[in-house]
Amino acid sequence: MNELIQKATILLESNSVQVVIGYGKGSANRTRAIFITQAADCEKLIFDSRCIQNLAVYLTKQEIKKLGKPAIVAPIPVLRSIVQLAAENQIAENDLVVLGVTPESELVEFESFAAIETFLSTHRIEIEGKYQKTIEMIKSMPVSERFAYWVKELEPCFKCYACRSACPLCYCTRCTVENNQPQWISVASHPLGNLEWHVMRAMHLAGRCTDCEACYNACPMGIPIHLLTKSMLQDVAENFGTYGPSLDKLNALSSFKPDDKESFIR
Amino acid sequence: MQTENYLIRKSSLEKLFGNLIGNGKIVYAPKAKGNLALFDKVQAFGEITEDYIVTANSAKSVTFPRTEKLFSYHKSKESTEITDAANNTFPDVILWGTRPCDAAAFIPLTETFNGDFQDIIYNKRREKVLILSFSCKRSDEYCFCTSVNSGPGNTAGSDVQFTKLSDGDYLAEVITEKGQLLVKENCNLFEAKPEEDKEPNLAIVATRFNQEEIQAKLQNLFENPVWDDKSRACLGCGSCSYVCPVCSCFDIQDEAHGNKGTRLRCWDSCGYGLFTMHTSGHNPRNTQGGRWRQRILHKFLYMPNKSKVAGCVGCGRCSRSCPADINILDTLTSLQEEKPNE
Amino acid sequence: MSNQNIYIPYLMRIEKITLEAPGVKTFRLKFENEQDAETFSFKAGQFGEYSIMGVGESTFCIASSPTRKEYIECTFRQAGKVTSALALAEEGDIVGFRGPYGNIFPIDEWKGKNLLFIAGGIALPPMRCVIWNALDLRENFKDITIVYGAKSVEDLVYKDELAEWRSRPDVKLVTTVDPGGETPDWKGEVGFVPTILEKTAPSAENTIAIVCGPPIMIKFTFPVLEKLGFMEENIFTTLENRMKCGFGKCGRCNVGEVYVCKDGPVFSYQQLKLLPAEY
Numbered sequence: 007m008n009e010l011i012q013k014a015t016i017l018l019e020s021n022s023v024q025v026v027i028g029y030g031k032g033s034a035n036r037t038r039a040i041f042i043t044q045a046a047d048c049e050k051l052i053f054d055s056r057c058i059q060n061l062a063v064y065l066t067k068q069e070i071k072k073l074g075k076p077a078i079v080a081p082i083p084v085l086r087s088i089v090q091l092a093a094e095n096q097i098a099e100n101d102l103v104v105l106g107v108t109p110e111s112e113l114v115e116f117e118s119f120a121a122i123e124t125f126l127s128t129h130r131i132e133i134e135g136k137y138q139k140t141i142e143m144i145k146s147m148p149v150s151e152r153f154a155y156w157v158k159e160l161e162p163c164f165k166c167y168a169c170r171s172a173c174p175l176c177y178c179t180r181c182t183v184e185n186n187q188p189q190w191i192s193v194a195s196h197p198l199g200n201l202e203w204h205v206m207r208a209m210h211l212a213g214r215c216t217d218c219e220a221c222y223n224a225c226p227m228g229i230p231i232h233l234l235t236k237s238m239l240q241d242v243a244e245n246f247g248t249y250g251p252s253l254d255k256l257n258a259l260s261s262f263k264p265d266d267k268e269s270f271i272r
Numbered sequence: 273m274q275t276e277n278y279l280i281r282k283s284s285l286e287k288l289f290g291n292l293i294g295n296g297k298i299v300y301a302p303k304a305k306g307n308l309a310l311f312d313k314v315q316a317f318g319e320i321t322e323d324y325i326v327t328a329n330s331a332k333s334v335t336f337p338r339t340e341k342l343f344s345y346h347k348s349k350e351s352t353e354i355t356d357a358a359n360n361t362f363p364d365v366i367l368w369g370t371r372p373c374d375a376a377a378f379i380p381l382t383e384t385f386n387g388d389f390q391d392i393i394y395n396k397r398r399e400k401v402l403i404l405s406f407s408c409k410r411s412d413e414y415c416f417c418t419s420v421n422s423g424p425g426n427t428a429g430s431d432v433q434f435t436k437l438s439d440g441d442y443l444a445e446v447i448t449e450k451g452q453l454l455v456k457e458n459c460n461l462f463e464a465k466p467e468e469d470k471e472p473n474l475a476i477v478a479t480r481f482n483q484e485e486i487q488a489k490l491q492n493l494f495e496n497p498v499w500d501d502k503s504r505a506c507l508g509c510g511s512c513s514y515v516c517p518v519c520s521c522f523d524i525q526d527e528a529h530g531n532k533g534t535r536l537r538c539w540d541s542c543g544y545g546l547f548t549m550h551t552s553g554h555n556p557r558n559t560q561g562g563r564w565r566q567r568i569l570h571k572f573l574y575m576p577n578k579s580k581v582a583g584c585v586g587c588g589r590c591s592r593s594c595p596a597d598i599n600i601l602d603t604l605t606s607l608q609e610e611k612p613n614e
Numbered sequence: 615m616s617n618q619n620i621y622i623p624y625l626m627r628i629e630k631i632t633l634e635a636p637g638v639k640t641f642r643l644k645f646e647n648e649q650d651a652e653t654f655s656f657k658a659g660q661f662g663e664y665s666i667m668g669v670g671e672s673t674f675c676i677a678s679s680p681t682r683k684e685y686i687e688c689t690f691r692q693a694g695k696v697t698s699a700l701a702l703a704e705e706g707d708i709v710g711f712r713g714p715y716g717n718i719f720p721i722d723e724w725k726g727k728n729l730l731f732i733a734g735g736i737a738l739p740p741m742r743c744v745i746w747n748a749l750d751l752r753e754n755f756k757d758i759t760i761v762y763g764a765k766s767v768e769d770l771v772y773k774d775e776l777a778e779w780r781s782r783p784d785v786k787l788v789t790t791v792d793p794g795g796e797t798p799d800w801k802g803e804v805g806f807v808p809t810i811l812e813k814t815a816p817s818a819e820n821t822i823a824i825v826c827g828p829p830i831m832i833k834f835t836f837p838v839l840e841k842l843g844f845m846e847e848n849i850f851t852t853l854e855n856r857m858k859c860g861f862g863k864c865g866r867c868n869v870g871e872v873y874v875c876k877d878g879p880v881f882s883y884q885q886l887k888l889l890p891a892e893y
Contacts (some may be wrong), residue, residue, distance in 0.1 A: 011503030019411050034413055038597035039505040047622040061594065063507065069560050070504070115354055162310060162329070164338045164514045164539060169508035172595045184546055193525045194339040226511045228306045342621040345667045351625075351646075352708045353665060358619040388876070389620050389861035494870065494890045509766075521865030524858045525622070528668030535621065535667075541862070548856050548866050548892075551694040554829060554893045556855060556869070574871045 007051045009113045011110040013105060017041065017077050023103050024074025027064050029057040029224050035110065039064065041073060060220040062174035065097050077103035082129050083218035085122050087174035088125035090216055090251035092119045096177055123253050131217045133236050140230075141237045156200065157197050160204055160252055162227040165195040169231055172224035182206060208234035213242040213258030216251050217253040245269075276446040276455070277465035280434065284461040291315045291458055292366055297402075300334060301329035301368040302327045313368075320369060325412050326587050332375045332381060335397040336364045336539075338514070340501040342393065342524070344534045356393045366402045373417050373587040375405040378582045384520045384597060387579070402450055405430040410559030411475040414588030416601050419481045424474040424587055429594030432566030435601035437468045439452060445470075467553065480601055481608045483572065483582055494565070498610060502603040503564035504597040512598070518571070518583045522546075542566050568603060620861065623665055623710030624650050629685060631705050634771040635764070638736060639701060640677065640689040643711060653836050654682055657837060658721055658744040659780055659852060659880040662713025663860050665696065665704065672696035673857045675879075676714060677739035679746035686711070687738035688770060715860040716879045719744045719850060721751075724822050728757040732835060734807050734827030735764045740852045740879075741826045745779075753783060759786040759816050763807040768794030773811075788814045808834040811842075818843035825851045829893065836883055849883035853893050869893045 014026045025043050028051045032038035037056045044050055049086055062084045064070040079090060085106055092095045092195040099119050106114040106125065116122045128152040134143075144152060145217035167183075167218075170176040183191045184204060207221075208231075215235040222232035245267050280288065292299055303311040309324035311331050341357040347420040359420065378398070385394035393539075408415075408424035419425055427433045431451035435443040443466055446452055477488050513519040523540040527533055540547060543563055547556040557563050571583030585601075591599040616780045626643035630714040636639055645651035665671040667685040671692065678687035695752035704708060705719050721744060729748055733741045748755055758780060770789065779787045790810040803810045807827065815838075823833050823844050832851055839849050855867035855874045862876035870876065881889075 017384040032597040033591060036597050039502050046382075064338065064505075067560075069500070095538070135328075145508035150860070162312075163326045164329075166335075166510040166514040167544075168507070168509040168593075168595050180546070187698060192527060193523060194536050195526065196339050199339070207372075221594075224507075224509070224511070224513050226593035227310065228308045230485075308724075317730055343619065343814075347667055351737070354622060354625070356619050358883070384863060387862070389863065391863065392617065392619050393621075401636070520863070522858070523864070524671055526665075526668050526670045533668040535671075537621070540858075540866075542865060550854070550856055551697075562892075569870075572870075577871060 011048045012050055013052050014048040015045045017103060023077040026077045027061050028055060028079035058066055058223060059088055060084055060174050060218045063172060066177040075101055077105055079105050081107045086216035086251050089119060089123050089253060090175060090214060093253050093255060109188060127176060137236050141233060160200040163200045163229055166202055168224040168226060169221035172220040175211060204231060204234060208238050212238040213237050215239055278444040278462040279445045279466040280442045280462055282440045288461050288462055289457055295372050297364050297366050297434050297442045298343040298364045299368050325410055326371050326589060328593060329515055331367050331370050331472040332517050334401050335394055336520060338527055338539045340537045341472050342535045342537055362397050362400050368404050370403055370405045371408055372426040373406050373585040374534050375403045376422050376426055376516050377585045378429045378581050380518050380575060383446055383579045385582055403431045405433045407435040408475040411477045415477050417586035418477045418479045420483050420582055421585050424477055431494060433475050437473055438465060442544045443470055454507055457518055463501045468585045471536055481604050486572050486604060489577050490569055493610060500561035503561050506564060506598050507596050508543055508545055508560055511593050513541035513543055514539055515584060515589040515593045517587060623649060624706050626711045628703055628705050628707050628841050632804045634689060637692045637770045638771055640687055641880040642685050642687050644685050657718040659719040660714035660716050661879060662711050664697040667711035669699040670696045671775055677738035677742050677748055679743055681747055681750040715875055719880050721747060725754045728816060729755055730819040730821050731760045732811055732822045732825045733762045737826040738762055739742045742772060757816060759787045761811050761814060763790040765792050767791055767797045767800055808838045812838050823849045833849040846884040847882050851881060852879040853881060857893055
């Protein structure tokens with residue numbers, strides 16, 4: 007992507023940004039996040055279908071913030087995370103240059119976060135049919151069967167927290183699992199501890215998750231944890247009428263409206 | 273003991289598995305899951321996959337479970353009773369289909385749990401494990417066993433090692449007395465040793481660095497830009513440590529249910545930001561670069577300095593599973609080029 | 615192969631609780647099992663893992679002297695999960711204790727020397743063990759000086775013992791509080807420990823300095839001692855890093871290659887200078 011390389015080079019040369027967060031060559035046939043601070047290194051930037059890691063996760067990391075003002079290579083999932091992070095006041099418009107990449111691999115620049123939101127209105131989150139089917143299948147199970155399904159699926163989880171670390175929206179410096187007074191979530195990785203962790207994670211992302219699948223891609227054990235967040239996405243849409251990130255949206259589970267449904271109380 | 277070589281036919285291998293399962297042994301073997309192979313309990317020979325370089329998870333959990341009871345207690349107003357988990361009976365476990373790297377990993381792992389303070393629970397579990405490794409016919413670019421004094425046909429740590437020969441039958445190398453016992457109990461399945469050599473049936477794994485050289489260099493590389501440079505993308509999860517067959521850091525946690533409860537040992541990772549944080553908030557390793565350095569130094573300097581055994585067997589799992597594609601070999605090969613600080 | 619499960623704690627009954635300062639308590643602990651009491655021994659500088667069943671373990675030094683064999687004492691500040699649970703314990707309750715772990719102050723090598731103890735805040739407890747050890751063997755040492763500072767007057771721990779030390783003719787005690795921490799009737803010094811040390815320290819000649827305090831205090835005290843002419847091999851401290859196991863396995867307390875739990879917690883300044891700043 008020459009256009010991307012040129013743009014990044016200009017940004018670094020003019021000192022408009024101090025670091026470009028993008029994708030470069032990785033191990034085997036993978037790509038990896040690279041952090042370019044010298045204009046001459048911009049030719050290391052690549053962009054193709056292998057670039058699936060959600061780079062927005064780096065916008066809130068202390069080690070990356072130290073590098074200075076960033077420009078970020080942002081395909082659709084990254085753009086969505088940026089809007090959600092902005093809505094949660096985690097990033098500021100003037101402190102970031104967004105190098106958007108369309109699904110057609112075209113470079114698109116944005117003047118404001120609002121412009122990103124407008125752009126995303128034509129790229130709405132859609133839960134793929136295969137996932138819809140699986141989620142419906144799980145939801146149709148009797149409670150005990152559904153419980154057993156998740157206990158079994160989550161069994162390989164050893165709580166490495168790669169799902170959390172890879173998620174741009176899990177930016178807390180101290181996660182609930184690490185708060186131990188009181189100890190809300192068991193530290194241990196046993197059936198109950200695993201279930202508690204993943205339920206908690208999904209609930210914290212309900213109404214915030216932008217369906218980038220970074221959690222699932224990060225899981226070393228291939229656990230389909232994205233089914234939980236996808237299902238939450240649907241539930242929030244059904245109950246609160248919002249779907250996907252927006253700058254002026256209040257997060258469904260951390261805001262109250264008098265007309266909120268109460269059907270979840272059973 | 274002197275290694276004893278036998279031939280075991282392809283068809284006999286399944287019979288051997290059947291005999292083990294029939295004897296009530298717990299067998300862990302590689303099982304396919306999506307694109308991955310995972311070490312898991314298996315009941316039937318058909319569940320085992322042969323299509324893997326290494327499994328995504330290591331086999332260490334059979335001796336060092338991710339969550340393990342150290343003891344349980346029962347409190348009353350007057351007294352407290354402790355029930356020692358070391359008195360439990362630990363199961364006979366067979367590791368079927370470990371790679372030579374996984375088998376070799378039990379050497380440094382066992383070293384860690386011994387020394388001045390011997391971990392009896394670990395040792396009791398370890399005694400009950402029989403390791404049947406399968407040498408490697410294939411490798412990938414993440415593999416670097418030959419750089420850490422191991423190799424695709426390394427028998428260290430294995431009780432028996434199987435090598436698939438050109439006709440589909442296997443060479444069985446019996447390394448330990450435990451392995452000898454297995455042969456004795458299943459003597460009708462083991463035949464006179466094959467003519468074919470082992471070597472041509474092994475993967476070729478290029479040597480990427482020299483472990484002793486790296487060890488010598490690391491002595492003076494504590495302050496070096498390589499740590500931040502190579503860990504910049506690190507997300508601070510514990511994936512590398514948890515898939516590693518040698519990593520053994522742990523946490524001790526209590527779980528209470530009314531007046532009863534347990535003290536547990538749980539896996540922990542030096543990659544976590546809070547791992548070393550004091551209660552005061554002071555954190556001696558407060559950057560990801562410092563934590564990456566700790567991981568490398570622990571494996572390639574501290575462990576070999578202390579016990580002559582490196583803390584890495586070159587399986588490459590950490591790199592394969594890293595969600596940010598931090599590649600340990602990248603770091604090690606670039607260290608090879610570093611000039612140590614004076 | 616050892617037959618003991620190294621994670622099993624001794625059961626200890628809390629015989630006495632002393633409130634030392636706001637949030638700071640001392641427990642005097644007695645072994646539930648008399649045989650344990652007989653076989654147990656430790657030396658000044660060692661530490662243990664103290665626990666409340668169902669809550670967890672926390673690491674602190676043994677604050678009593680090894681010369682007093684009937685009990686062990688620990689002093690802790692309520693800060694995290696375990697210390698908060700410990701703070702709620704009452705006399706007569708049972709707590710767990712594993713130890714002793716770690717190395718020791720080389721007190722036998724200090725015979726015939728002057729001792730200078732320098733402590734800040736809640737770091738007096740690790741030093742109290744060796745202070746009492748030295749006082750109980752008083753004839754082995756020459757001058758003993760204690761410089762102790764805390765944030766405020768009420769944060770000074772072991773107030774009774776400070777009074778006792780002050781009244782002893784064979785101990786020179788200097789107490790100080792941070793500026794602003796003094797009360798109208800405060801008769802001690804006002805100022806940070808390194809400053810007061812510079813003012814009040816005895817000669818470095820034939821003197822061993824033992825320093826214990828928060829990382830920041832240690833950082834500023836070492837240069838003062840060097841300036842006063844102390845050789846780095848005659849300066850000792852005890853480090854505190856986060857620990858879980860206490861015996862070099864859980865992997866978090868190391869400073870470079872050494873484990874604070876096993877190779878420490880006591881280090882000479884000479885040893886520390888060779889280690890990276892991971893503490």
